[in-house]
Amino acid sequence: MRQSLYDVPGLAEPVEILVDRWGVPHLYARSRADLFLAQGFNAARDRLFQLDLWRRRGLGLLSEVLGEEYVAHDRAARLFRYRGGMAEEWAAYGPGTEEMARSFTAGINAYVALCRERRPPGADPLPPEFALLGYQPAYWRAEDIARIRSHGLAYNLQDEVARARTLRDFGPGAEDLRRVREPAPHTLRIPEGLDLSVIPDDVLHTYELATVAPWAPHAAPRQGLDGSNNWVLAPSRTATGRPLLANDPHRPVSLPSLRYLAHLTAPGLDVIGAGEPALPGISIGHNGRIAFGLTIFPIDQEDLYVYRTHPDDPHRYAYGDGWEPMERVTETIPVRGRDPVRTELWFTRHGPVVRERPERQAAFAVRAAWLEPGMAPYLGSAGYMDARDVDAFTDALRRWGAPGENQVYAAPDGTVGWRPAGRVPVRPNWDGTLPVPGDGRYEWAGFHDPDALPSVRDPAQGWWATANELNLPADYPHAERTVTYDWYAPTRHARLAEVLGSREDWTAEECVRLQTDCVSLPARAALRLLDGLTGEDPRVRTALALLRGGGTFLPERSRELGGGWDGTLAADSAAGALFEVWYRGHLRPALLREALRPLVPADRLEEAVARLRPAEGAASDARVDPALFRTAAPALLARTLGDAVRELEAALGPDPRQWSWGALHQARLRHPLAAELGEPPWAELAPVPRGGSGDTVGATPYLPDFRQSGGASFRMVLDVGEWDASLVVNSPGQSGDPRSGHYADLLGVWAADGAFPLVYSRERVERECELRIELRPALSGEAPDAGEAGEESAPG
Template identity: 45%
Template sequence: MSRSRRLGLVGAAALLLVAGLLVPSQAQGTGVERYRVEGLDSPVRINVDEWGVPHIFARSSEDAFFAQGWNVARDRLFQIDLWRRRGLGQLSEVFGPDYVEQDRAARLFLYQGDMEDEWAAYGEGAEEMATRFAAGINAYIDWLEDNPEALPPEFRLLDYFPDRWAPEDAVRNRTHGLTRGVSNEVSLARGLACRGRLDLDPLRERYEPDHTTRVPEGLDPCSIPADVLDVYDLATSSVRFTGDAARPLTVEDRPDFEPGSNNWVVSADKTATGRPILANDPHRAHENPSLRYITHLSSPELDVIGAGEPGLPGISIGHNGTAAFGLTIFAVDEADLYVYELDETNERYLYQGEWEPFEVRPTEIDVRGGGTETHDLVFTRHGPVTLVDEENHRAYAVRTVWTEPGTAPYFGSSGYMNARSWDDFTDAMSRWATPGENQVYADVHGDIGWQPGGKAPVRVGFDGLLPVPGDGRYEWAGFRGIEEFPSLFNPPEGFAATANQFNAQDDSRFGYIWSDPIRKNRIDEVLAADDDHTVQESAALQSDILNIRTREIMGMAGALDPADPVTAQALEFMRGYDFREEVGSPHALLYRGYWETRINQAVKAELVAPDDLDEFGNLDWLVVEDALRDPEAWFDGGAATRDELLLTSLRDAFTAAQAGHGDDPSQWAYRGVTVGWNHRLGDLMPDWDIPSVQMPGSGGNPLASAAASFKMVLDVGRWDNSIALNVPGQSGVPGSRHYDDLVERWSTWDYFPLLYSRGAIERHTEQRIMLVPRHDRG
C-alpha cells in the first residue's frame, strides 16, 4: 500500500488556501540556502543561474545524481509525480475511482520483466544512477514533510501528498515514449484494406523505400474493431484537469501535429571558428512545464550539461566537455497488432495449431475513497491484450519493444553521456532502445558523425503495415544490431543533418513511414551553401520560416500566362512572395490558408477515380510533388493538365481568400501558429496559464512553430559560447521567477548562454543552494 495521503483540504477552502501559497520569486543575491538531507555522502553546491539552469557541483557522480533528483523535485515535483503516477497506474490512488481503467491500461504496458536484466541492458552504473536519483527526490519529499508550507500548490489544490520513488519507477514506465507503428496498422486495415482498395494506398502514404503491402494471409481486415486500441491509447495518453469537481482529471486529447525534430552537426572545416557546431531542436507538444529540463552535473567523474526528461537521471541532449550529442526521431516501426482466434470459452487462443491459455496477472489498484480493487491483466505470448471480442471469439494484443529489457524511453543516454570519442559513443548507441533516434555527434578532436539506434524488430514474413494473425506465422526473430544501422563519420560534405526523414539508404529493415523531408531539404540547402557557419547562423536556421515547397510550386506556376484576369491577378500577387511564412504575410495567408490544400485536392481528383475520392483525405505530399515534377508520367494530359490544375486551384484559393478577408490582398495577414502553455490545473487556477503567442512558420519549415520547446546550439570546444532556449521556463512551480521567464526569449529567438565554465557560472549565479549530509555539522 502506498503511503500517499490526503492533506485535508477540500473544495473552495483548498482554492483559497492555495491562492495564498504561491511560491515566491526565488531569492537573488549571494546568500546561500542550506539544506540538511539524509542520504548524501558529501556536501553538494547548486548554483542556479539567472535563466534558471541549475549547475550541480558534487564530489562524486553518485552525489551528483542524488542532487539532480533533489533539485528536479524542487523545480518540477508536481510534473514528475503526475508522470510517475500516470506511468505506473497509480492515478486512482489520489484521484478516485474514475481512473481505475486508465491505471489498469498503464499497468498492462509496464515493463514486467526481470530487473537484473533491465539494469544490465543499459550498461554499467545505470542502476546506481537511478537509485541515487530516486533517493534525491525522496530526500526533498522528506524535507517537505518538515516544511509543508513549501509544498507546491498543485498538491494542496488536489489534496494529496507526493509519494516516494523506487529506483525502478523511472525505467518500468514505458508509455511516455514515441513508439510507433500500431495505429497506422489499424487505420489502414479498417480503411482501404477492408474496402479492398489497397491499390490506393501508395497515394495515401508514400512508403520509403518504395513498397506495396498486402493483406497478411489469414487476416480479415474488416474484423478489426474500431475500439481495438482504446486501451493502448489510454495507456499512452497524458492527463489534464478540468473544473468538474466530480471528475477533475480527464484523458488529454492527442496533439494534432506529428512530433518531429531537427538536428545537425557541422565540421570544423565549414565553420568560421574552425570548431564543430552541433544544433538540436527536438519537436514535441508544448506543455507547462516544459517536457524537458536543463541541468548541469559536475563531479570528478563527469561534467555534463544539457536537457533531459525531468523524471529521468542524467541528460540526453547536450555535451560533456569533450563530446556533444543531439537527437531526433529515427522512425523505427516498434509495434504490431496481433489477432487471435479463441476457443468457445474465450479463455484460450490458437497458436501453432494448439490452444494456449492466456496469462492472467492480477493487480491491486488502490482507489481513493474506495479501498482496493483487484483487476486482471491479460497477456498472450506477444503482449498485452487490449480487447476480447467474446461474441466473435477473437482477441487482440499489442506487441511492442517495451516488453524487452533496456527499453525505457531515453534512459539509454546513461550509456553515452560520458562518451569521450566516436567509438565510445557508437558503442553506447548499440544499447540504445527507445524511441528510435538519429543521434548527431561532435567532439573537441574535430570528429563529427551521425549514428541512429533503436530496437528494430526483425519481422519474418510480414512488413508491419497491417495487423497479423497471432497463430505463429508472423513472428519477430530478434532485433537489428547496430552494425545494420546506417551511419556517417566525418562525411565529405562537412555536415550531417536529420529531420525524421527517410535516411535508411533504401533499406526497409526499420520501417516504411517517415516524416516529410521538407525540413531536412531546407536545412541541407542552407548548410551546403555556408562555408563559414556560426553559432548564430545555426540559431537562425532553427528559426528558418522559408517554405521550399511553395518556392517550387511557384517555380512551376510563375512562368504561366493565364488569360483569365482573376487568375492573372492572383499569380502576379504570388510572384511577389519571398516564401517566408511571416505573421502578417498576405502571401503566406493565401498559400497556407487556401492554395496548398486545393493543390493537393486537385491532384487527387486527377489521379483518383470519382467513386474513390472519399476513400481517404489528402494525398501524401510526396506523391503530389512527384506528380507536379513529372506530369507526363502521372497525368493523362501531361504538363497541360498540371498547369491547368495549378492555375484553377490558385484562382479558387484567391477568390475564397477575398471572400474571407476582403478584396484587397495587400490587407490580408497570415496569423501563423498559436502556441500556448496552459497549466494542467488552469481550468481551476486560470492565473497559472501562460498567455499564448502567435508564431510564424508552419510544419513546412525548420522552425516548425508549434513544436520545439527546447533548442540548443553548441560551440564545440568553446562551450561558454553555446546557447539554448527552454519554454516556458525551467521551473514548474507557479509563482516562481523561472515559471514563465523564457517565453519572450523563445518567441523572439533570443537564446541565453548555456554556461559551462566555473567562472562564467559564478558571474551569472542568481541562487546558491548547499546540500549538506544530515550527519555533517560543517
C-alpha cells in the same frame, strides 16, 4: 546574490547548486551518488508537480487523485508498463544505471519529504497545484523510472492499423494516396491468414489511452506528432575552425516544458545539456570531451497481432497446433471519492491484449520492443553521457534500446559523425507494414546486430544532418534488414541540405537561425501551379496578387522580398497565411477528392477524403502531393484559391493588409490540468504568433484551429571546444512552479527565435549565478521511498 540552504537525507557530503540567470542549475558534488541525489532533489525543486503527474500517468495512478474519469487511462497504463525482472532490466543498461536511478529517486523523495513536513517552518515549498487538487506528492521507487514506458516515441503500430483499414475499406490505390512508403517502389502484401475485416476501427483505443497523455490537445494520436532536426559541421565548414553541433527535438509544446536543462559535475563527470525532468542524467548536450544530439530514427518496433479465439473461451487463442491460454493479471485501481476498481489485464505471449471481439472470435495484442528489458525510453543515455571520446560514445550506443535515434556527435579534435541507435526486430517472413495473425507463423527472431546499421564519421562534404527522413545508403538491404517503410517526409532534410552546403563560415548564431528557418519547400512547389493562372473572381485576383507579388501589400515589405513571395512562412506574412489556408484546407482536399473518385464508391468519397487527408496536427507529409499536383486543373485552382480568401476574410477581415500568418497560427501554452485547477491565471500563458509549419525546418505543426501542437520547445547549438559560446533555449522556462521567476521567462526569447548562452566553465557560471543553493547532509538518515511510505508504486 540569493542563497538557500537545505538539509538533505542521504547525502554523504555537501553539494553546491549554482542557478544561473536563465534558471539553469549547475550541480557540483564530490561523488556520483551525491550528484544524482542532488539532481533528483533539484528536479523536484523546479518540477515537482510535473514529476508527480508523470509518475501517476505512467504507473496508472491518476484516478487516485483526479477521480473516476481517469480509470480507463490507468488501466491502459498498467497494460503497457514494464513487467519483467528488475535484475535483467538494470543489467541491460550497463554499469552504474541502477545506482544512478536509486540516488535520483532518493533525491526526489527527500524533496517530497521536505514539502510534506513544510520545512523550514513557516515556508510552503509545495507547488500550488497540490493544494488546489487537495493531495500530497508521492514518494518514488527507483524501479518507477524503468517500469514507466509510456513517455517514449514508438513506431509503427498506428501506421499498420491505418494501412490495414485503408486496404480493407478503399483498396491499395487509396493507400498509396494516404502515405508514401520508402524506399519506393514497395508492394504491399497482406500476410497469409490475415482477415482485414475482423480488425475494428477502434482496435488501438486502449493503446492510445496508454501512450497519449489524457490532457494532450484533443488527445491526438502520438505517431507523427514528433520529428526533430540535428546536424554536425566539421571545422572546414565553420568560421572558427571548430565543429558545431545543433539539435532541436520536436515534441508537443507544453507548460511546463518537456525538457529540463542541467549541468552535472562530480569526479570523472562534467556533463551539461537537457533530459526529461523525471529521468536521471543528460541525453542531449556535451561533457567537455564530446557533444551529442539525437533525432528520431523511426525503427519499426511494434506489431499488432490478430488472434482467432476459442468459440467457448475468448481467453484462449489458436497457436501452433493447439490453443494457448491468455495470462490474467488482476489489479486494483484506487479512485478518489469512491471504492477502488478491480480490473483484469490480459496478456498473450506477444504482449498486452488491447481489444477483444468475442462475437468474431477475435482478439488483438501489441508486441512492442520497448516493453522488453533495457528499453526504457532515453535511459540508455546513462551509458554515453560520460564517454571520454567518440569511440566510447559510439560503442555505448550499441546498448541503446528505445526509441530509435539518429545520434550525431562532435569532438574538439574536429571529428564529427552520425550513428543510428536502437534495436531493430528481425521479422523473418514479413516486413512489418501490416498486422499479422498471432498463430505462430509470424514471430520475431531476436534483434539485428547493432553494427548492421550504417554509420558515418567525418563525412566528405563536411556536414551531416538528419530530420527523420530515409537516410540509409542506396545499397542498404532493406528487405533483409528492414528498419521501417514508414519514414518521415524528406522536406526538412532537403532544406537543411540546401542551406548547410551553401557556405563554409557557419557560426553558432547562424545555426540558431537555421533551426528556426520558415522556408516551405512544398510552398515553392505549389506556387508553380499558379504560373499562367488568371481569374475573373476578385478573390482569386487578390490571392494571385498576394502570392506572386511579394507576400504583402506593404510596399516596404515588397522591396524587402524582392518583389515575389519566396515561400517563407514568416509570422508577419500575409502570403504565408493565405498559402497555408489554401494548401492544407482547400487545395489538398480537393485534389485528393479528385484522385479518389475512380477508386471508391461515390457514397464513400467524403469518408475516404477525411480518412486519407494528412493529419494537420502531425509533422506534415508532402510526398503524395507531386502526383496530385499533376492533375490540378485551372478551374480547381481558381475555385480553391477563392475559397481560401473567403475563409481568411471571415477570420481576419476583408483587408489583406491586415492579414498575417501569426494572427492565425499561435502557440498557446496551457497547464495540462488547467480546468481541474479552476483556471488560475498562471495556468495559461498569453498566445504568441508563430511562423513555419510542419513542413519547415522551424517545425510548428498545428491543429485544425491553427494552434501549434508540436515543435522544438528546446533548441541547442554547441560550439565544440569553446563550450561557453554554446547557445540554447527552453520554453517557456526552466521551472514548473508558477511562483518562480523562471516559470515563463524564456517564452519571449523562444518566440523571437532567440537563444541564450549555455555557460559551462566554473568562471562563467559564477559570473552568471543568481542563486546559490547548498545541500548539506542531514542527520536524520535517508528519505523514505514509496514502499516504506506505504504507498502503491508499481501496481501488480
